[in-house]
Amino acid sequence: MSVSQPAYIHFGEYTQHVPEGIPQAVRQATQRFATNRAAVIADFPQWEQLRELGSAIRLHTIENLDHYLERLELAVQNQGGHVYWASTADEAREAVLKIAKSHRVALAVKAKSMATEEIGLNEALESENIRVVETDLGEYIIQLAGSGPSHIIVPAVHMRKEEIAALFSQKLGIEVPADPNKLTQVARQVLRERFLSATMGISGANFLVAETGTLVMVTNEGNGRMCTTLPDVHVAVVGIDKVVPDWKALSVLLKLLTRSATGQKLSTYIQFISGPRREEGEFGPKEFHLILLDNGRSKILKDPIGRQVLKCIRCGACANTCPVYQNVGGFAYGWFISGPIGAIFTPQILGPKVARELPFASTLCGACADVCPVKIPIPTILRHLRQRVVEGNGGIPSSIPGYLRLMAAFASGVLSNPWLYRFGSRFLGVFNRFEDRGWLTRMPFPFNRWTQVRPLPRFSNDFRAWWSRRELKSKGNDQ
Amino acid sequence: MSRTKVLQAIRDALNHTRGEATGYPTISPFRTQGSLDAEAQLFFNELNRLSANGFEVTLGDIKPHLEALVHGERIFKATIWETPLLQRLQIASHLRALGVDVEPPSASKYDIAQCDLGITEVDFMLPETGTLGLYSRKDKPRVVSLLPRVHLAIATPAALRPDLYQVLEEAKAHHYLVLITGPSRTADIELTVTLGVHGPQRLIVWLLRED
Numbered sequence: 272m273s274v275s276q277p278a279y280i281h282f283g284e285y286t287q288h289v290p291e292g293i294p295q296a297v298r299q300a301t302q303r304f305a306t307n308r309a310a311v312i313a314d315f316p317q318w319e320q321l322r323e324l325g326s327a328i329r330l331h332t333i334e335n336l337d338h339y340l341e342r343l344e345l346a347v348q349n350q351g352g353h354v355y356w357a358s359t360a361d362e363a364r365e366a367v368l369k370i371a372k373s374h375r376v377a378l379a380v381k382a383k384s385m386a387t388e389e390i391g392l393n394e395a396l397e398s399e400n401i402r403v404v405e406t407d408l409g410e411y412i413i414q415l416a417g418s419g420p421s422h423i424i425v426p427a428v429h430m431r432k433e434e435i436a437a438l439f440s441q442k443l444g445i446e447v448p449a450d451p452n453k454l455t456q457v458a459r460q461v462l463r464e465r466f467l468s469a470t471m472g473i474s475g476a477n478f479l480v481a482e483t484g485t486l487v488m489v490t491n492e493g494n495g496r497m498c499t500t501l502p503d504v505h506v507a508v509v510g511i512d513k514v515v516p517d518w519k520a521l522s523v524l525l526k527l528l529t530r531s532a533t534g535q536k537l538s539t540y541i542q543f544i545s546g547p548r549r550e551e552g553e554f555g556p557k558e559f560h561l562i563l564l565d566n567g568r569s570k571i572l573k574d575p576i577g578r579q580v581l582k583c584i585r586c587g588a589c590a591n592t593c594p595v596y597q598n599v600g601g602f603a604y605g606w607f608i609s610g611p612i613g614a615i616f617t618p619q620i621l622g623p624k625v626a627r628e629l630p631f632a633s634t635l636c637g638a639c640a641d642v643c644p645v646k647i648p649i650p651t652i653l654r655h656l657r658q659r660v661v662e663g664n665g666g667i668p669s670s671i672p673g674y675l676r677l678m679a680a681f682a683s684g685v686l687s688n689p690w691l692y693r694f695g696s697r698f699l700g701v702f703n704r705f706e707d708r709g710w711l712t713r714m715p716f717p718f719n720r721w722t723q724v725r726p727l728p729r730f731s732n733d734f735r736a737w738w739s740r741r742e743l744k745s746k747g748n749d750q
Numbered sequence: 751m752s753r754t755k756v757l758q759a760i761r762d763a764l765n766h767t768r769g770e771a772t773g774y775p776t777i778s779p780f781r782t783q784g785s786l787d788a789e790a791q792l793f794f795n796e797l798n799r800l801s802a803n804g805f806e807v808t809l810g811d812i813k814p815h816l817e818a819l820v821h822g823e824r825i826f827k828a829t830i831w832e833t834p835l836l837q838r839l840q841i842a843s844h845l846r847a848l849g850v851d852v853e854p855p856s857a858s859k860y861d862i863a864q865c866d867l868g869i870t871e872v873d874f875m876l877p878e879t880g881t882l883g884l885y886s887r888k889d890k891p892r893v894v895s896l897l898p899r900v901h902l903a904i905a906t907p908a909a910l911r912p913d914l915y916q917v918l919e920e921a922k923a924h925h926y927l928v929l930i931t932g933p934s935r936t937a938d939i940e941l942t943v944t945l946g947v948h949g950p951q952r953l954i955v956w957l958l959r960e961d
Contacts, residue, residue: 303941317780327775335771337760344753350925356753408947409938425938432940451942459947466948467859483922493896493934493949500892501859511756518918519777525914526780536796536879537914540949541929549925552856552888565756572763 275360275391276621280605282628287723293429293600297421300428301591307534308588308642315530325527326646328520329582333572339481339514340563346484350546352559360390363564367392367473367506370560371401374504376471380462382488382495383407383426384475385585386508386564388607392473403473404465406494408458415442421601423587423609424533429600462494472498472556476509477585478524479561482517483545486561489529491539499544505556510564512581524584527644531586567620576655580615582645589639589649595632604629611639615652623660630656674717699730781878783912789877790907790957796880797955800932801945804880804955813844815956819867820848823900823952828867829853832889835871836904839958855891868898868950872905874917875955879931882955883909883917886926895930901950903930906958 312318332339344354357363363386371379379396381387381403393403393414405414409426413419415438420426427435436449439457447457474495478487486507488495499505515521529538548555572578590596590610601609605626606617614633618626630653639649685691702718705711710726713719721727761767783789790806797804807815819825828850830842842852853861862868870890874883882903886892895901911917921927934949945951 300941303937321780324775324777328777331771331774334764335766337757337764337766338771340757340760356756358752358755358759362752406948407938408936412938425941427938428941435939451939452944454939455936455944455947462948463863467863480922485922491934492936492938492947494947496892496896496928497948500896511760516771516774518922519915522779522913522915522918523777535931537876537881537929537931539931539933539935541931543918543921543927543929545925548886550888552891553886553926554859554891554893555886555926563756565752565759569756569759569763572760578763 275389275394277605277625279624280617280621280626280628282603282605282632285603285605286599287720289599289603290429292431293421293602294598296429297600298597300422300425301597304424304533304587304591308531308591309534311530311534311536321523321527322644322646324523325584325644326582328516328523329584329645330579332514332516332520333512333578333581336511336514336569336572339516340511342481343479343484343514344563346481347546347559347561348484350484350559352484352546352561355560355562356565357562358565358569360564360566363390363508363562363566364392364395366560366562367508368395368399370504370506371396371471372399374470376401376504378402378404378465378469379471379473380404380406380465380469380494380498380502381410382472382474382490382498383410384473384508385423385607386475386510387473389510389566390508390564392508404462404469406462406466406498407490408455408492408494411458411462412438415439419602423585423590423601466494466497466501469502471504471506472500472502474498474505474507476507476513477528478515478521479509479513480515480518480521480543485518485543485545487515487521487525488542488544489525489538489540490542491533491535493540496540496542499542499556500554503556504558504560505544505547506560506562508562508564510566511568512583524645528584528586531588531642531644571619574619576652577615577619579647580612580619580652582647583612583616584645585612586644588642588644592638592642594634594636594638599632604632611649611653612647615649615656618656618660623656627660630660678717693735696733696735699733703729777915779913779915781913783910784877786907786910789910793875793877793880793910793955793957796877797932797953800880800953801935802880802932802953802955804957806959807956808959809839812839812841816841816844817848819900819902819954820845820850823866825850825866825900827851827853827865828869829855829857829862829865829894829898830869831855831871831891831894833871835906836869839904841869841904855889855894859893859897862893863897865898867900867902868894868896869902869904870895872903872909872955873927874911874921874929875905875909876911876914876917876929878913881929881931883921883927883929885921885924886928892926892928895928896949899946899950900952900954901930901933903953903955904958905955906960
């Protein structure tokens with residue numbers, strides 16, 4: 272097992288100690304993106320048609336992945352680029368290190384990339400004394416702070432502007448007022464200097480077009496353009512699932528991606544890069560290196576239900592709509608990919624021993640499947656993976672603790688007996704003893720599994736009593 | 751060796767022998783073009799929503815508009831694509847007459863980074879999204895629309911396309927394209943939208959109508 276991969280993901284344990292401030296910050300971000308998404312989709316009448324098409328394109332591509340990867344490789348080489356295949360994270364890191372060393376790189380600038388987080392690239396480069404600077408503003412802030420991302424699009428959303436100002440003062444020695452505009456201008460100046468002096472730019476990709484060997488990058492800040500325009504060497508680390516057959520398919524997927532991710536019709540900058548620069552004066556890198564990362568993806572393809580996770584275009588809409596994610600944030604999912612998509616990706620890559628709790632980190636409400644732009648049946652895959660975990664899957668015991676089983680058995684007994692249910696519901700009011708201004712915030716074991724994470728509204732009414740009073744009233748009105 | 755390993759793992763998992771891919775869906779454009787005036791209006795409306803700025807200019811307007819821009823945005827140094835249209839419009843000499851220092855686009859990245867203003871032409875315009883498409887070549891380098899604080903794009907109606915579909919079908923024959931939709935932006939600090947984080951803070955588009 273490589274250093275970049277966790278040995279066990281303690282989702283349940285984490286949810287009992289969610290750091291203060293995370294749920295509010297994450298909820299604010301997710302609601303912003305979800306609202307923007309809804310507005311821009313309401314404005315696009317053919318949305319469902321587009322989703323159907325996107326889903327068909329992605330399924331077709333992963334089911335013919337070998338074919339498109341070979342086309343892609345040939346096309347990249349024809350454009351003057353270099354292609355490397357990495358079946359593991361270790362191989363991918365080694366490939367990048369080798370390129371960096373052969374150019375004696377001292378400073379590399381990096382655009383936000385999930386694949387490089389997946390392989391733990393920064394640590395590997397830094398252990399060889401190659402300095403790596405994250406250049407997406409949010410990523411830069413959390414790199415300075417030495418923490419991880421809490422949200423895919425706004426990684427530092429859990430930090431307040433005062434904390435960021437203090438961080439800039441401490442790490443950069445620059446005193447800035449706690450104002451987002453001024454903080455951003457400071458980051459612009461500091462990072463501009465890095466862009467101009469770095470000799471290597473590292474990126475991921477949103478798509479790789481097999482038809483022409485083109486790398487497609489979608490960004491808003493412009494840091495992605497800097498990283499792939501100013502340094503002499505551009506290295507991209509990209510999962511093999513990112514391939515797209517041709518530019519027609521790309522036009523569909525780009526429309527789906529940007530609307531779903533941030534609710535923008537198109538993101539600010541979309542680059543289509545085919546190989547290195549052709550003439551010196553146009554700027555752009557002299558060399559283009561593409562590392563194709565498998566790291567367990569090919570293994571996922573075996574399972575016709577599970578493989579659909581590879582249709583994902585990494586928009587984050589599923590996380591933005593997920594009630595579980597909104598309450599626990601991105602750290603809970605233990606690896607570079609979080610939210611519902613993480614809950615079906617991570618267990619399939621790292622195996623049920625490491626990530627057996629993740630398929631259970633969902634209420635199966637189905638909101639994720641409703642918003643997924645490429646129609647990944649996330650709840651179906653979650654149930655499928657739960658079954659694989661519970662049915663042993665290599666001798667792994669069930670992850671459901673005894674007391675929960677007992678409670679489930681008890682609940683099923685009560686719920687299947689109307690008399691007992693009615694009798695029991697009269698006692699719900701007892702819980703209101705724990706009320707604090709309309710919310711139940713601290714309940715005793717085992718009910719504290721809920722209130723440790725978030726408050727529960729007080730039990731205010733007996734529905735049956737309310738209904739029969741209402742019936743009586745309306746009858747009275749009729750006469 | 752990893753190449754064979756990865757490809758073989760995929761073929762084993764999918765139960766594939768080497769062969770052609772089948773069952774690919776048919777994809778067609780999603781939008782048709784309206785009249786020139788309607789498309790221009792739609793484009794300008796979208797630009798405004800993006801906190802960018804765009805309007806129509808005629809040949810005679812160029813000089814006064816440049817003067818307003820240079821004073822309004824406090825431009826001391828600028829760089830310009832060396833394309834036939836921009837040369838014909840004599841932008842560089844107008845700027846010099848206004849006291850602006852003009853760097854050739856072949857200058858070093860450090861010199862271009864010192865420029866307040868970068869002026870480009872555009873290869874594509876998408877009205878529905880307020881998007882500009884720019885290729886890359888020696889006379890039209892990528893940095894001009896990226897490093898300066900203000901980006902002025904001068905477009906002609908010939909650059910209008912109805913949909914992303916048509917842009918991408920044309921662009922696939924080129925080795926580089928960037929689509930620009932509004933000024934550089936971020937919401938990374940407390941979700942506050944902030945312009946000009948790495949790329950230009952201001953984006954201005956002039957649509958040149960010669961009729």
